[in-house]
Amino acid sequence: MYRFLIVIEKTKNNYSAYCPDLPGCVATGKTREETELNMHEALEMHIHGMVEDKLPIPESVTLAEYIAVAA
DSSP states (O other), X not given: OOOOOOEEEEOSXXXXXXXXXXXXXXXXXXXXXXXXXXXXXXXXXXXXXXXXXXXXXOOOOOOOOOOOOXX
């Protein structure tokens, strides 16, 4: 099993997502939940394709953290 960080962004008309550790692996959706589901499917397809092509699966190295800043 592989575990990757994804970033979900709100755009004007929908949501989009990408995985910093897997360039080119992206998804969109009308809602955050739909985007997350679509991204899960995109990650599965991306990883399965890499396995089929006998390419190395990159290690997940991206981290995320919220930082609180007083205004």
